[in-house]
Amino acid sequence: MPYHPGLLIWFLLALHALFVVVLSVLGGRLGRRALWVAAIPMAATAVWSATRLGSTGVVTAGFQWVPGLDLALEFRVDAMGALLSVLVSGIGALVCVYAVGYFSAGAASMGRFAATLLAFSAAMVGLVWADSVWTLFIFWELTSITSFLLVGFKHADPVARTAARRALVITAAGGLSLLAGFVLFVDAAGTARLSEISPITGSTANAAAILILVAAATKSAQFPFHVWLPGAMAAPTPVSAYLHSATMVKAGVILVAVIAPAFQDTDVWKPLGLTFGLATMLWGAIGALRHVDAKLILAWGTVSQLGLLFTLLALGTPKATFAAISILVAHAIFKAALFMVVGEVDVRAGTRNINELSGLRRAMPMTFAVAVISGASMAGIPPLLGFPAKEAAIEAALGLSGAEFWIVGGLIIGGSVLTVAYTTRLLIGMFGSTEPMPNREIAPRRPAMSTPEVLLAAATVIGFVVLGWVTGVVRPAVVTIAPKAEVYSLLRWPGLTDAFITSMVIVSFGLLIGALLARRHVASGPVARGAANVDWTIDGVGRLARQVAARVQHGSLPLYLATTVVVVCAAAVPLATQIDTDTLYWWDNRAEAVLVVMIVAAAVSATRVSSRLSAALVLGAVGFSVSGLFVAHGAPDLVLTQLLVETVIVVGFVVGLGRLATKFPDATRLWTAGRLVIAGAMGTAVAVALAGSAGNSVGDAPIREFAETAQRDGGGKNVVNVILTDTRALDTFGEVIVLMVVAVGILTLSTKRGRTRPTSAASAPEPDPGPAPARATAFDEAAR
Amino acid sequence: MIARTSPIVALAVRAVTPIALVVAAYALFAGHNRPGGGFAAGLVLGAIIVLRVLAGLQQPRFALVWLSIGGVIVGLVSIAPLLWGEPLLDQVVVSWDVPLLGTVKSGSALIFDLGVVAIVVGLIISLLDGLDATSLVGGVRTPVVSRRPIDVAMHDDREATT
Numbered sequence: 001m002p003y004h005p006g007l008l009i010w011f012l013l014a015l016h017a018l019f020v021v022v023l024s025v026l027g028g029r030l031g032r033r034a035l036w037v038a039a040i041p042m043a044a045t046a047v048w049s050a051t052r053l054g055s056t057g058v059v060t061a062g063f064q065w066v067p068g069l070d071l072a073l074e075f076r077v078d079a080m081g082a083l084l085s086v087l088v089s090g091i092g093a094l095v096c097v098y099a100v101g102y103f104s105a106g107a108a109s110m111g112r113f114a115a116t117l118l119a120f121s122a123a124m125v126g127l128v129w130a131d132s133v134w135t136l137f138i139f140w141e142l143t144s145i146t147s148f149l150l151v152g153f154k155h156a157d158p159v160a161r162t163a164a165r166r167a168l169v170i171t172a173a174g175g176l177s178l179l180a181g182f183v184l185f186v187d188a189a190g191t192a193r194l195s196e197i198s199p200i201t202g203s204t205a206n207a208a209a210i211l212i213l214v215a216a217a218t219k220s221a222q223f224p225f226h227v228w229l230p231g232a233m234a235a236p237t238p239v240s241a242y243l244h245s246a247t248m249v250k251a252g253v254i255l256v257a258v259i260a261p262a263f264q265d266t267d268v269w270k271p272l273g274l275t276f277g278l279a280t281m282l283w284g285a286i287g288a289l290r291h292v293d294a295k296l297i298l299a300w301g302t303v304s305q306l307g308l309l310f311t312l313l314a315l316g317t318p319k320a321t322f323a324a325i326s327i328l329v330a331h332a333i334f335k336a337a338l339f340m341v342v343g344e345v346d347v348r349a350g351t352r353n354i355n356e357l358s359g360l361r362r363a364m365p366m367t368f369a370v371a372v373i374s375g376a377s378m379a380g381i382p383p384l385l386g387f388p389a390k391e392a393a394i395e396a397a398l399g400l401s402g403a404e405f406w407i408v409g410g411l412i413i414g415g416s417v418l419t420v421a422y423t424t425r426l427l428i429g430m431f432g433s434t435e436p437m438p439n440r441e442i443a444p445r446r447p448a449m450s451t452p453e454v455l456l457a458a459a460t461v462i463g464f465v466v467l468g469w470v471t472g473v474v475r476p477a478v479v480t481i482a483p484k485a486e487v488y489s490l491l492r493w494p495g496l497t498d499a500f501i502t503s504m505v506i507v508s509f510g511l512l513i514g515a516l517l518a519r520r521h522v523a524s525g526p527v528a529r530g531a532a533n534v535d536w537t538i539d540g541v542g543r544l545a546r547q548v549a550a551r552v553q554h555g556s557l558p559l560y561l562a563t564t565v566v567v568v569c570a571a572a573v574p575l576a577t578q579i580d581t582d583t584l585y586w587w588d589n590r591a592e593a594v595l596v597v598m599i600v601a602a603a604v605s606a607t608r609v610s611s612r613l614s615a616a617l618v619l620g621a622v623g624f625s626v627s628g629l630f631v632a633h634g635a636p637d638l639v640l641t642q643l644l645v646e647t648v649i650v651v652g653f654v655v656g657l658g659r660l661a662t663k664f665p666d667a668t669r670l671w672t673a674g675r676l677v678i679a680g681a682m683g684t685a686v687a688v689a690l691a692g693s694a695g696n697s698v699g700d701a702p703i704r705e706f707a708e709t710a711q712r713d714g715g716g717k718n719v720v721n722v723i724l725t726d727t728r729a730l731d732t733f734g735e736v737i738v739l740m741v742v743a744v745g746i747l748t749l750s751t752k753r754g755r756t757r758p759t760s761a762a763s764a765p766e767p768d769p770g771p772a773p774a775r776a777t778a779f780d781e782a783a784r
Numbered sequence: 785m786i787a788r789t790s791p792i793v794a795l796a797v798r799a800v801t802p803i804a805l806v807v808a809a810y811a812l813f814a815g816h817n818r819p820g821g822g823f824a825a826g827l828v829l830g831a832i833i834v835l836r837v838l839a840g841l842q843q844p845r846f847a848l849v850w851l852s853i854g855g856v857i858v859g860l861v862s863i864a865p866l867l868w869g870e871p872l873l874d875q876v877v878v879s880w881d882v883p884l885l886g887t888v889k890s891g892s893a894l895i896f897d898l899g900v901v902a903i904v905v906g907l908i909i910s911l912l913d914g915l916d917a918t919s920l921v922g923g924v925r926t927p928v929v930s931r932r933p934i935d936v937a938m939h940d941d942r943e944a945t946t
Contacts (some may be wrong), residue, residue, distance in 0.1 A: 280932055493801060636819040640811075644827035650835045655917045721821045722893070730897065736903045742850050743903075743910040747847060750914035 006061035008048060009075045009129065015041045018121035021116050027111020032100050034114035039096035042121055050271035052082035055680060060131065070186075074234045076195055079476035083325075084128035084254060087332045091246040094452035098340050099238035100449030102347060113153060117242070120146035124247045129256060132192045140178060140219070140251060144171040147248050151235045163231035166534050170228045174218025178255075181211030189262055197262040200309045209263040211270050212255070220252025220306045223280040226665040227530035229289070230299045237343030240295065244302045249569025253309045253328060257321070257481055262686035264316050273314025280307030285418035289425065289517055290526035294352045297426045298335070301378070301419070305331050308415060310406065312393060318485035319399055322478045323392035326490060329474060330389040333463070334374040337456035342370045342447065345430060348443040355521065359436040366450050368431050370457040375427045377460045380421040381507055385470070386462035386488035390416065394506075395499040413506060420510020428518035467492045535724035565682050572685035575692030582656040584691065589632045600627045603683070607675040610663050620646055637720040687711035716729045797832075797839040804832035812897055823898030826904025833908060837917050844912035851910070854902030861896045 019041050027034040051060065059077040077085070103110065113252040119184040122257065123142035123667050145168075152164030176421055186192045188200045216222075217261035221229035229249065233240055243249065256273065263269040284304030287632040291297045305327070312324035346352045349360065361368050373384060380390030395415070397409040471489045494500050587593055602621040609615050623646035707719050725731050800832030808828040836842045 114787075293941050325806070408941070526859040527812065637821070640819045641827070645830065647831050648827055648834060652908075652911060653833065655834070655912065659915070721815045724821065724823075729862070729893075732896075733858060735899050736854070736858055739903050739907050740855055743847060743851050743907040746910045750789055750916070783917050 005059040006075075008746060009059060009061040009640070012041065012045050012048065013075075014120065015125060016118060016125070020119045020122065023111055023115035023118060024254070026079070026229045027114050028112075029108075030111060032103055032105065032107065034111045035096045035100045035117075038114035039093040040549075041118065042089040042093040042096065043610035045125055046086055046093060049077070049082045049085040049089065052077060052079075053086060054079055054476050055082070055296055056476060060475045062131075068179075070192055072132055072195065073135050073194075074132035075126075075129040075135065077129050078195075078480050079473075080258070080325075080478075081129045083329070083473060083477040084520055085125050087122045087246045087329065088128060091241065091332060091336050091456075091529055092096040092117070092124075092242060094336070095238050095340075097237070097574055098241065098449055098452040101446035101450075102236065102238050102343055105382055108259055109153075113236075115175075116146055116149045116153070117239070120150055120242075120247070124251070127251055131194050133186065134192055135181060135192070135196065136218075136255070137175075137182055140177050140255075140682065141172075143248055143346060143662065144168060144175055144219075147171070147232075147243055151232045151237045153239065157234065160234040163234040163531075165538065166355050166531060167228040167232050169538055170218050170225055173226070174215040174252075177211045177218070178215035179214060181208045185212065185259075185262070187624045194258050197259070199265045200262050201265050204269050205263065209266045209269045209738075210272060212259060212263075213269065213276065216252035217310070218252070218311065219255070220249050221303050222252070222276040222282070222307065222310055223283045223303075224530065226280060226284065226303045227528065227534050228526060229293035229303055231531050233293075233295045234331070235298050235337060237295065237346060237758040238639040240299070241336050241343065244299065247334035247340060249302060249306055250328060251331065253306060253313065253324075254646070256310065256313045257324065260316055260321070261481055270316060271723075274311055274408060276311070277311030277314055277734070278408065278415075280304070280481060281311060281415040282307070284413065285415055285422060288422035289418065290522070292354050292356075292429075292522055294345065294354055294426060294430055295339070295526060296525060297422060297429075298338055301426075302335060302424055304415065304422075305335070305378075311412060315396065315408065316402075316484045317396060317487060318478075319392070319767055320396040320481040322475070323389065323396045324487040324489045324783055325478045326389035326392055326474055329470075330377060330386045330460070332465070333456050333459050334384075336380070337370055337374040337460070340453045340456070340538050341367050341374070342430075344446075344453065346750060347449070348445070349437060350440055350686070354426070355523075357430050357437070360433065360442075363430045364445070366445070366454065370450075370453045371427060373433065373457040375423045379423045379507060379510060380416065380503060383461075383492070384439035385412060385460045385467075386517075387464065387468060388492065388494075390501055391494055392488070392490065393501055394503050398499055398502065409603045413502065416503075417507045417510045417513065417639055420507055424511050425516025425518040428515065450703040453615060464492065483663065495758060509580055509779045531615070561678065567684075567688075568774055572689040572692070574758055575689045578692040579688070583694065585783045591632050594630060595625050595628045595632065597626075601680060607679050608672055612657050612662060612664060613654070615664075616650060616657060618655075620650040621650070628728040697760035721728045794839040794841060797835045801832055801836065804828055810831075810902075812901060813894070815897060824901030825897070825906060825909075826901040828910030829901065829905050832918075833905065834912060837912050844909045844917055847906050849915050850906030851904050854899045854904075854906055857899030857902065858896060859899075861892055861899065864892070877909060902931035 023030075023034055023038060027037070030037065030551055045131065056079065060075065062072055062074045065071045065073060065295050096114070099113070099117075103113075120143060123139045123146055126139035127136060129141055147162050148168040148171075148621065149168050152160050154160040182192075184204050185200075188202060188208060189197055190203040190503040191197065218225040229244065232243065234244070260269070281304050284302070284307055287300035288297050288304060291300060309328060309331075312327070316319075342352055345357065345360065345364070348364065349357060351357065352624060377386030378386040380386050380777060393412065397412040400406075400409045467490050473492065475486060475488065479487075581647055602618045602625060606618040606622065623642065627642035627646065629638045630636075630642060663681050808825040811828060812822060812825040815821075815824070833842070833844070838843050860888035
C-alpha cells in the first residue's frame with residue numbers, strides 16, 4: 001500500500017480510541033501510571049502535528065457515511081489544524097505528566113481519569129482537524145460530554161456534581177444551537193466543508209450567524225454564559241489547566257475563527273460578536289479582581305481573555321485575526337503554566353487563598369519563577385511571547401477608525417489594563433509576602449509537577465527568542481482564514497510606535513492598580529449569583545416536570561383509557577365528513593358478515609362478563625375472528641401473525657390472571673354500561689376513520705411495484721416479508737429495537753418492585769401457600 | 785394451576801415442543817417466499833415457551849441473553865454492508881443446490897430474521913419473568929418482602945392463589 005499521509009490521521013485518531021478503551025478497562029490496575037499511558041497518543045499527535053507546522057501543504061482524510069445526505073467524516077490538517085493540534089496534544093501530554101505529580105500515590109480512579117482525559121483530548125483533536133461542519137459538530141458534542149465527566153470527576157462531591165451539570169447543560173444547549181446554526185449554514189452556503197466556504201448574506205445567513213455565535217459563546221464562556229467556567233474549577237487542577245488553557249474554552253473561539261469568513265458580510269455577526277466579546281472581557285476582568293481564590297482569579301482571567309479573543313475575531317480585520325491567533329497560542333501556553341502553578345501551590349501549601357499564602361517565594365523558588373514569567377506573558381510584558389501577541393492586538397485596536405476606535409479600541413485598552421492589574425494582584429497575593437506561612441509545612445517539590453511548568457515557561461521565553469520562527473508558524477495558520485494577513489509579523493522590538501507607547505502606558509497603569517488592589521484586604525470572593533440562578537433554573541425544570549408528570553401520570557388505567565378514547569374520537573371527527581357513501585358497500589364475501597357478527601358479539605360480551613378469565617377468552621375470540629376476516633381477504637401473512645399474537649396474548653393473560661381475583665372488583669351495572677359506551681365509541685371512531693380515509697385514496701396501491709422490487713432486489717416471493725427484511729428493513733430494525741427496549745423495561749420494572757427471588761427465599765421455602773410476591777404489584781396496579 | 789397439577793397437560797406440552805420447534809424453523813425459512821418470517825417464528829417459539837412455563841417444565845430465564853443475541857445479530861446484519869461499501873441494510877442473496885431439497889435460495893435477510901426471532905423470544909420470556917410466572921404456577925414459593933403500603937391492597941392475590 002502506498003504511503004498516504006491521510007492514513008496517519010486515521011491512525012492517530014484510532015490510537016486515541018484504542019488507548020481510551022484499554023485505559024478504561026485496564027487503567028484501574030495501573031494507578032497513576034495510567035496517566036503516562038494516556039500521554040502516549042497525545043505526544044504522538046503533537047509530534048506529527050509539529051512536523052506539519054507552518055506548512056502550506058494539506059493532509060486530508062475522509063469517509064463518506066451517508067452519501068445521499070452529504071454526511072461524511074472529513075478531516076483536513078492545514079497550517080491552522082496543525083498549530084492547534086500541537087497546542088491541544090502537546091499541552092495534553094504535559095498535563096498528563098503534571099497530573100502524575102498532582103495526584104497522591106494512592107489516588108482512586110486514575111484509570112477512569114486518564115481514559116476520560118484522553119477521550120477529551122481525542123475529541124478536541126478531531127474538532128480542530130474537522131473539515132465538514134458535521135464532523136466538527138460531532139466532536140464538539142464529544143468535548144461537551146467528556147468535559148462534563150472531567151469536571152465531575154470527584155463525583156462524590158456535590159459541588160463538583162452541580163458544577164459539572166451546569167457546564168453540561170449550558171454547553172449542550174449551545175450544541176443544539178450549533179446544530180440548528182449548521183443546518184441553516186449548509187443551506188445558505190451550499191457546502192458543509194469549512195475549506196470551501198465563501199461569504200454568505202441574507203436572512204438565513206443572519207439566523208445561522210446568531211445561532212453559531214451563541215453556540216461558540218456557550219463553549220467559550222462568553223457573558224452571560226460564562227457562569228459555568230468558574231464553577232468548573234471544582235475539577236482537579238490538571239483538568240482546569242487543560243480545559244481552560246488550550247482546549248475546551250478555545251473550541252468556541254476556534255469555531256468563530258474558522259467560520260468567520262462566511263459570516264463577515266452578514267449584518268449581525270460583527271455587532272453580536274463584539275457585544276459578547278467586550279462584555280465578557282470586562283466582566284471577566286472585574287471578576288478576577290474580586291476573588292481571593294487563586295484558581296478562581298485565573299478562571300475569571302480566562303473568561304476575560306476569551307472575551308478579548310472573541311472581540312478580535314469579531315472585528316474580522318486581518319490584523320485583528322492575526323492578533324487573535326497569536327494571543328490564542330500565547331494564552332494556551334501561559335495559562336496552562338499558571339493553572340499548574342496554582343495547583344502545585346494548592347498541593348504543597350494546602351490552600352489557594354491569596355490571603356493565607358505567604359513566604360512561598362523562598363519556599364518554592366522554581367514555581368515562583370514560572371509564575372512570574374507566565375504572568376508577565378499574560379500581562380504583555382517583554383521579553384516574553386505574550387508581548388508581541390498583545391502588541392498586535394493593541395495595534396489592531398489602534399488601527400480602527402471612527403466610533404469603533406473609541407468604543408472597541410477603548411474597551412480593549414481598558415480590558416488590557418485590568419488584565420495587567422489582576423495578574424499583578426494574583427502574583428503579589430501568592431508570592432508577595434515574605435513571612436513563612438504559620439502552622440503550615442510546605443510539602444517537598446514533586447518533579448512531575450514542576451517539569452511541565454518549567455517547560456511551558458521555557459516555551460514562553462524561547463518563543464520570544466525565536467519569534468521569527470513563531471511568526472512562520474502562526475502566519476500560515478492565519479492565512480488559511482484571512483489571506484490578507486500574510487503581511488503581518490510578530491515583532492520583537494516594534495520601535496517607538498503608538499502601539500508600543502500605549503502598551504507601556506497600559507502596563508504601568510495596570511501594575512499600579514494591581515498593586516493598590518493587592519494591598520486592599522478582601523475577606524472572601526463574591527457569591528456566584530449567576531451560577532446559582534442557572535442551578536435554580538435547572539432544578540426548577542425538574543420540579544416542574546415532576547409536577548406535570550404527577551398530574552398527567554395519575555396511574556389510573558380507566559382514566560388513561562378514557563383519555564385515549566376521547567382523543568381518538570376527536571381525531572375521527574374530521575374524517576367523518578370525508579366519508580363517500582357511494583363507495584361503501586356491505587361486504588366482499590358473505591363470510592365476512594358472519595365474522596363481523598361474531599366479532600361484535602364477542603366484543604359486547606367482553607364488556608359484560610364479570611369473570612376476568614372469560615373476559616380474556618372473549619377478547620381472544622375477537623382477535624381470532626379478526627384473523628378470519630384476513631383469511632376472507634386473502635392475506636395469509638396477516639392471518640398467521642394475528643393468530644400467533646392472539647395465542648400468545650391469551651396464554652399471557654392466563655398467566656397474569658393468576659395474580660388477580662377471578663372477578664372484576666367493580667362489576668356494577670353503571671360501570672358495565674360505561675365500558676360498553678367506551679368500547680362502542682372507540683370502535684365507531686376507528687370505523688369512521690377507516691371509512692373516511694378509504695374514500696380519500698390517492699392513486700393505485702403500489703402493490704405491483706413492490707412485488708417487482710421484491711423479486712428483483714430481495715429475491716423473494718413473499719412481498720410482505722421482503723418489505724420487512726429488505727425494502728423497509730430500517731423500519732423493522734427500529735421496531736425490533738423498540739421490542740428490546742420494551743423487554744428491558746419490563747425486566748427493570750419488575751426488578752425494581754422488589755425482586756423476590758433471592759437465594760435465601762429459595763432455600764427456606766415458606767410453608768404458607770402465601771400471598772403472591774410483591775413484585776407483581778406493578779401488574780396489579782395496572783390491572784386495577 | 786391446572787397445568788401444573790395435571791400430568792396430562794405436562795405430557796402434552798412436552799410432546800408438542802419438538803413439533804413447535806419444527807414449525808418455527810419452517811416459518812423462519814419459508815418466510816422468504818411463503819407466509820411466515822422471523823416474527824412468526826419467534827411467536828411460535830414464544831408460545832411453546834409460555835406453555836412449558838405454565839406446565840412447570842422450565843423457568844422463564846435468560847431473557848437478556850436472547851435479547852442481546854438478537855440485538856447483536858440484527859445490528860451486525862444492518863451495518864455489515866457498510867464494510868463492503870454498500871448502503872446500510874443492503875441485502876445479499878445467495879442460492880445454492882442442496883441434494884434432496886433442490887435449489888435453496890437464501891440471503892442475509894434470513895440472518896436478520898434470526899435476530900428478530902431471538903428478540904421476540906426474549907420479549908416473551910421477559911414478560912413471563914416480569915409476571916413472575918414461575919411462582920404463579922407454584923414453581924418457587926416466595927414470601928412477601930416489600931413493606932410498601934401498596935401491598936395492603938393485595939387481597940386479590942390471596943383469593944386467587946387459595
